[in-house]
Amino acid sequence: SVIAKFELVDEPGTFVLAWTTTPWTLPGNVALAMGKNLQYAKVVSRVSLENPKEEYYILVKNNLDKIFAGKDYKIIADVKAEDLEGKKYKPLFDYFLNQDLKNKENLYTIQLADFVTIEDGTGVVHIAPAFGEEDMILGQEKKLPFIQHVKMNGQIIDQVSDFKGMEVKPKDNPQSTDLKIIEFLEKKGLVFKTEKFVHAYPHCYRCDSPLLNYATSSLFVKINEIKDRLFKNAKSINWVPQHIKEGRFGKWLEGARDWSISRQRFWGSVIPIWVCERCGEKKVIGSIKELEKLSGEKITDLHKHFIDKITFDCTNGCGGKMKRISDVLDCWFESGSMPYGQMHYPFENKKRFEKNFPAQFIAEGADQTRAWFYYLHVLSTALKNKPAFKNVIVNGIVLAEDGKKMSKKLNNYPDPMMVFDKYGADAMRYYLACSPVMKAEDLCFSEKAVAEVVKKVLMLILNVFSFYQLYLIKGIKPSSRSRHILDRWILSRIEGLKSEITQGYENYDLNLATRPIKGFVDDLSTWYLRRSRERIKSGKTNEKKCALQTLTYVFFEFAKIIAPAMPFIADDLYREMKGKKQSVHLEDWPKVNQRLINKKLEAKMQIVRTICSQALEKRVEAGIKVRQPLLELKTGGFKLEKALVQLIKEEVNVKGIIFSKSIKEGVVLNTMITEELKEEGAVREFVRQVQALRKENKLTPKDKIRVYYEQDKEIIEKHKKQIQKQVIAKEIIFREGKLEIKKIT
Ligand SMILES: [Zn+2]
Ligand SMILES: [Zn+2]
Known part of the structure; x- marks a missing residue:
C-alpha cells in the first residue's frame, strides 16, 4: 500500500495524505473523500530524515503516531473536513488535465463521504469511480467526472503514456505495475510512505487470475420503477416457512436495486438489441421472424457467433447499419423467464400458459431467495403484474454430520447410492421430509437417523403387513364398519392421520404431512396388532373377518396417504393388496371420513395404554412375567367401557380391574400368585x-x-x-x- 501526497492548489506546500492498497487505480483518481465526522489535523514535519525541508500534511488525527512512526511531527491546527470540501488539489498524473470531461469543474476536488473511516489509514480515500462501487456512487452523487484508464483486457490505455499497455494485475506478478507506479511517484516526490500490506484481493476461483472491479456500461431492469408492484404482488405468495416472506425475501425486496442484465461473455443468450452505428437508433427485436424480415437472412442459430453477424439497415432511415450490442444476458434473466420459456410463450401455448400461470408451487433452496425466487418475481411483475408462483417451499442446506459442508475432499458423508442400497430410497426421503431442512433450516445429515427410520417405521409397517398377509383369508374386502373397539380405534386413527397429512400438503408443510406417519405406525404395530393378534389367529371367523377387513381398509388408505412420502413401500403394499389401479400413484387422494374419527375413543385408549404400561412396569419391579396371570389391578376412577377394560386385562394379564377414586396416581398390582x-x-x-x-x-x-x-x-x-x-x-x-x-x- 501507499500513502500518496495531494498538494492543495491554493496552499502550496500543504498536502492531503491519502492511503490506497491499489496504486494501479491512481491514474483514474478524480477526487479525494474525507469523513464527515472524523477529526483531522494539519501537521508539520520534515520531508525525510535526509531532507530537512518542512512540509504540511492534512490527515486524520487518530493515527498520527503510527503514520509518522520514527519521524518528528507537530500539530499546527485542527482541521474540519467541511472546510476543505470542494477545494482543488494537484493531480498525481497530468494525463487527463487537458481532456474534455463531463463535470470537469469538479475534477480533482475534495469531497465528504459517509464511508470513510479511521481504519482507512489517513482518513482520506482516493476516489476512482471506475474501480469501486462506493466511488461510483459518490461520483454520481457529487457529479464527479469519470476516468477509465484501463481497457477491458486489463491493460492501461495509451493516454497514460508512462504505463501504456501494462497489465494492471499481471497474473505472474500481480504487484509489478503497482510498484512501477509507486516508483514513478516517488521520483516526483509524491509518495509519503509505502509499506507492505496484505489484503484480500479477488481471484478467479478456477484459474486464479486476479480480478478487476471494473466500471462498464450495462443494460438494467429498472427495479425502482416497479418496486411498489413487486411488494403488492408478493403479498399473496404463501411461503414455507412463513417467516421468509416478510423476513429474508421482504427485506431483499426493500433493498432491491436496479438489475444489471448485461454480461460481457461469449456463452449466453444474446441480448436482442441492435444499435445504429451512425445515428445511435436502438431496435429491440421481438422474434426470429422479425429479425429475418429486417435482415433478409434465415436465422438458424441464436448463438452469439451466428447472431452477431446479422446486420440490417437503420430502421430510422439514416442510411447507417444496425449491429447487435455484443453483450449476452445475465443467466438469471433466463431462470426468471422459465414460466414463459418452458412453453415457448407467447409464440405458442397461449391458453395453456394462461391456465397455468402463476405456478401453483415451486421449491428450491434458501439461497434462491435472492436469486431464482426473486428474478421470477421481478419478471412476472414487469411482464404480467402478477406473482410467478402461489406457493413456495424453501429448503435449507444438507450439511455433513460434522456440521461442515459436504465435501468430496473431506469425504465426510456417505455415498447417497450406498444409502439407497442399504436403507432404501423411502427411508432417505422420509428422513428428509420430516427434517427441518424442509423449513429452510440447515440439517446435519445423519446416517444413523436414516437407519432409525428403517427400524422404527419401515420395518414396523412391513411386519404388520406380513402378519396380515399370513392370516388373510379369501374374499376379504376393505371395510370400515367393524364395531370392535380396536377396529373403531384404528379406523379413527387412520382417518385422523389422513386429515393431518391432507392439511400438511394443502399448506405445503411437509413436516406436518410426514411426521405423524411415524406415530400412526407405532400405534398400528405396538397396540392395534399386538392386541389383535389373538383375534386374527383365532378360529372365530366373524371376529377375525372384522379385523382383516379393517386392516385391509387401513392398509389401502395408508398406502394412498404415504404415497408421496414413501412412494416405493406405498406401491408395494398397494400392489400386494391388488389395488384397482396399476399403481397407488394413479389413485385419487382419499377423502377424510369424518364419521370414523372418534377423538373421545382415542383419548380413552390413551388412558388404557397408560394404565397398561404402568402395570407392566409393576410386573417388572415384582419380577413376575406377563405370562403369569394375576388376580387384580387397581387404578384411578376412570370410566371406561367394558371392551376397553377387557383390553387392559388381556394386556396386563389380570383377572379383574378395580377403578377407585382412592388411587390418585398410577396403579396398584396385586402380586399374590394362587395355585x-x-x-x-x-x-x-x-x-x-x-x-x-x-x-x-x-x-x-x-x-x-x-x-x-x-x-x-x-x-x-x-x-x-x-x-x-x-x-x-x-x-x-x-x-x-x-x-x-x-x-x-
Ligand atoms: Zn479464470
Ligand atoms: Zn441510424
Whole structure:
C-alpha cells in the first residue's frame, strides 16, 4: 500500500495524505473523500530524515503516531473536513488535465463521504469511480467526472503514456505495475510512505487470475420503477416457512436495486438489441421472424457467433447499419423467464400458459431467495403484474454430520447410492421430509437417523403387513364398519392421520404431512396388532373377518396417504393388496371420513395404554412375567367401557380391574400368585414354547403338529383340549426328553 501526497492548489506546500492498497487505480483518481465526522489535523514535519525541508500534511488525527512512526511531527491546527470540501488539489498524473470531461469543474476536488473511516489509514480515500462501487456512487452523487484508464483486457490505455499497455494485475506478478507506479511517484516526490500490506484481493476461483472491479456500461431492469408492484404482488405468495416472506425475501425486496442484465461473455443468450452505428437508433427485436424480415437472412442459430453477424439497415432511415450490442444476458434473466420459456410463450401455448400461470408451487433452496425466487418475481411483475408462483417451499442446506459442508475432499458423508442400497430410497426421503431442512433450516445429515427410520417405521409397517398377509383369508374386502373397539380405534386413527397429512400438503408443510406417519405406525404395530393378534389367529371367523377387513381398509388408505412420502413401500403394499389401479400413484387422494374419527375413543385408549404400561412396569419391579396371570389391578376412577377394560386385562394379564377414586396416581398390582393362577401361568408358558417352535420351523396356521413334552404333566393333561386348540396340535404326548414338535404330513 501507499500513502500518496495531494498538494492543495491554493496552499502550496500543504498536502492531503491519502492511503490506497491499489496504486494501479491512481491514474483514474478524480477526487479525494474525507469523513464527515472524523477529526483531522494539519501537521508539520520534515520531508525525510535526509531532507530537512518542512512540509504540511492534512490527515486524520487518530493515527498520527503510527503514520509518522520514527519521524518528528507537530500539530499546527485542527482541521474540519467541511472546510476543505470542494477545494482543488494537484493531480498525481497530468494525463487527463487537458481532456474534455463531463463535470470537469469538479475534477480533482475534495469531497465528504459517509464511508470513510479511521481504519482507512489517513482518513482520506482516493476516489476512482471506475474501480469501486462506493466511488461510483459518490461520483454520481457529487457529479464527479469519470476516468477509465484501463481497457477491458486489463491493460492501461495509451493516454497514460508512462504505463501504456501494462497489465494492471499481471497474473505472474500481480504487484509489478503497482510498484512501477509507486516508483514513478516517488521520483516526483509524491509518495509519503509505502509499506507492505496484505489484503484480500479477488481471484478467479478456477484459474486464479486476479480480478478487476471494473466500471462498464450495462443494460438494467429498472427495479425502482416497479418496486411498489413487486411488494403488492408478493403479498399473496404463501411461503414455507412463513417467516421468509416478510423476513429474508421482504427485506431483499426493500433493498432491491436496479438489475444489471448485461454480461460481457461469449456463452449466453444474446441480448436482442441492435444499435445504429451512425445515428445511435436502438431496435429491440421481438422474434426470429422479425429479425429475418429486417435482415433478409434465415436465422438458424441464436448463438452469439451466428447472431452477431446479422446486420440490417437503420430502421430510422439514416442510411447507417444496425449491429447487435455484443453483450449476452445475465443467466438469471433466463431462470426468471422459465414460466414463459418452458412453453415457448407467447409464440405458442397461449391458453395453456394462461391456465397455468402463476405456478401453483415451486421449491428450491434458501439461497434462491435472492436469486431464482426473486428474478421470477421481478419478471412476472414487469411482464404480467402478477406473482410467478402461489406457493413456495424453501429448503435449507444438507450439511455433513460434522456440521461442515459436504465435501468430496473431506469425504465426510456417505455415498447417497450406498444409502439407497442399504436403507432404501423411502427411508432417505422420509428422513428428509420430516427434517427441518424442509423449513429452510440447515440439517446435519445423519446416517444413523436414516437407519432409525428403517427400524422404527419401515420395518414396523412391513411386519404388520406380513402378519396380515399370513392370516388373510379369501374374499376379504376393505371395510370400515367393524364395531370392535380396536377396529373403531384404528379406523379413527387412520382417518385422523389422513386429515393431518391432507392439511400438511394443502399448506405445503411437509413436516406436518410426514411426521405423524411415524406415530400412526407405532400405534398400528405396538397396540392395534399386538392386541389383535389373538383375534386374527383365532378360529372365530366373524371376529377375525372384522379385523382383516379393517386392516385391509387401513392398509389401502395408508398406502394412498404415504404415497408421496414413501412412494416405493406405498406401491408395494398397494400392489400386494391388488389395488384397482396399476399403481397407488394413479389413485385419487382419499377423502377424510369424518364419521370414523372418534377423538373421545382415542383419548380413552390413551388412558388404557397408560394404565397398561404402568402395570407392566409393576410386573417388572415384582419380577413376575406377563405370562403369569394375576388376580387384580387397581387404578384411578376412570370410566371406561367394558371392551376397553377387557383390553387392559388381556394386556396386563389380570383377572379383574378395580377403578377407585382412592388411587390418585398410577396403579396398584396385586402380586399374590394362587395355585390356580400358577397353573394358568404354566399352561401359558407351555403354549408360548410350542408357538416358538412352530415359528422356528416356519409352520403356518394350516400345519398341524404333534407335541412331545415332559414338563408339568398333571397341569398339561388337565388343560390338554384347550392347549391343542391354541397350538393347532393333533396330539400332545408325554415322554421323557425335551419339548419337541413334529409336523403331521
Ligand atoms: Zn479464470
Ligand atoms: Zn441510424
